[in-house]
Amino acid sequence: MYRLMVFSVITIAAGSAHASGVPFFASPDVPDYSAKMIVRDTYNDKGGRQRVVQHHNGWTHVEEDRRGETNIYYGHFFKNVVLRASRKNGEISSIEVRQVEPSQDYNGIMEVKETDDVEAIGGEQCRWREIVRKMNKDGSGPVWLTCLTGDGIEVATKVLFSSREVMSETRLVELQRGPVPGAAVRPSMQLFEAGTWLKPLPSYDDYTPNAGDFEAKLVSHRSEERLLRHYPWWLRQRDGEDGSILITVWNELEDQGLQYSASKGERRFEAIRSSSNPGPFSKRFDMVSGMVDMKKQDRLLGEDCAWYNRTPDSADAGLMQCLTSDGIPLIDEHWSGWGDGEIFKIVALTRRPVSMDEMQPPRDYLEPAAWGFIRPQY
Template sequence: MKTAAITGTIACIAFAAAAVAQSNLDASPVQPDYVAVTQALDKNGKPVDPTVTITHHDGMFLSETLRDGTKSIGFGPASNDPVLRWSRQADGQITFLELLLRDRKPDAAKTETPQPLAEVSTVAGERCRWRETASKSPSPGTFIAREQTCVTDDGIVIETRLLAPNDVPIYHTRLTSLDRRAIAPAEIDPPSEILTAEFWLRPIRSHNADPSQPDFDITLETVSGSTIRLLRHYPWHYREQRDGGGSVSIKIWNRLEAQGISYRQAGGHRRLTAARPTDDGSASFKFDETTGKISLGKAEAVLGESCEWFDLMPGVQDAGNRECLTRDGLPLKLDISGMNLALPYTATSFRRRAVALSEMRLPAEAFSLDEWGLPAVR
């Protein structure tokens, strides 16, 4: 396990620890419904933020982590894949959502299997047995990080610690209270309103039209057949990219409000991110990758229309975005680079026409929990 792979929030750690308990421990009985409160600890065992509340019902977990007034919530099955996450501000606003379905391929060299330890503990009145999981055959330049979990006889994780080679905890969580009780589905179901595009794309305020930024509809292609479709209805933008391998990426965003939805599907990997700004206007997610606009001093004509080349990501070392823009901002050529790849796109059609926000659409299944392997909201 690489060092970078073991960093992350305590919220994700606590959720994963609870979720993998049943899937990894085949000898354990079916977990009962319960509510567990766990506390993060520093390397000396002293309590630190955050406190995480984990609610389990019928194989589904809800974790709630409060930090700096923001509550981060995770929801998913015992397999921990896929998972739905969202954030709720102190005033109750939900400003961020993520759905993630990973394309995991079996790798025998990296399979993790739990091994029982002789250690037994009693935490908050609950007796548990320790198990340890370590990655097999680490790659050169990496180290084995050992994850240990203390699990009750009915499969509930009581304590979790990830240990560096010197046995110093990289993270450590411990139960503070446990309530085995019947959990109603409504206690763990996500809010139904956040599972719609309308919730995230509802205009926050009205904006006057900008004559210098007319509506447009543009299709661009590469020589290999990949396509990008761009729509603009100021200040809203739509970008749909389809590649020869079947991958699709769609982004709808408001450049003035840090608001929008990003959706990507490639093979078995699927990810949806949605965000709205907080009351102070701060962004929960950056949709626009533009970092500046510097003229490259070059011009050309595409489909009879003249355009000038600009660097829209100046100063960025590992990625680039250069566009040939008309006077009113229509991109007729794109030169996108990153991951040692360069993708030139050229417009095959463009129109300045009225564009409705309703034309900027996601696939029908984008917010369908069934498509993400999650149960429907009850």
């Protein structure tokens, strides 16, 4: 009877929230601790990589070395918020902050199954539990396992293929229970400031502008866009009739920029900037990969434009634009092989000076407290 009662409590607590990248918690009363762990991927890592975890009052800070850079996580399991960052050569070059309602979370926890397997790991006795996520509720995907001590500290994890072969595992090396300062689990507040990510890079200090500033408004059957250019910077703000918001700011020379999005049950903030390695990132905020002339023209608002395929190598989704001679899109056609395309047509255009202050999301969207990260009190 006791075992059934424990299982019920764990299921309710875990099912209410999940934030990937931070340890699993079965209850919110886990003590402060610091831990060193080793992560091993069956087919990639030789010798494993180090994972360091600090926990204080529900908040965790995790650092994990991986292929010459450090992956950093700050988050709160029960608030379902996590900040991921990449650091290389001492510089944080990218972040992603995500907060999502459990019902909307593809990685969300549906159920936690307690097992009879007890193991001693790093000098700590723990009991294994199986985590059933929404993505694999039919049992066809990977299997997640976590091993918790009696006071709720995660000291080991496993991810198994559906064949039950180990895909990756994490095991405790050293654990210290004791006070952890709040500052240790709090990210730098500068990471939430647009200016941190939009600061000019040395590589284009002396660029010569070759495209004029402008402001435009485009509309589709379900969204409205505000488009600004202050070369080499662009801002696109899309407001959907469903209340969704998507704000993208990018630098067309450096693949540098940020994006804020909000929809029902989920918010996300992403940003990239690297002074030591300003080359292309895997994510392009402008969503373009080329410029192929489609040999056709159009005319809107008294302006002529020519059509270009901006994603010529894409097979399942892409972007076609009708651009003026100075590069202003009069028509944006977002197409999708899944039938969820959207065509934006310009309804207002003003060529005018645009300042960098205009090229930023509203401050309250990025305010750390809005995500649950409290600024330090001095």
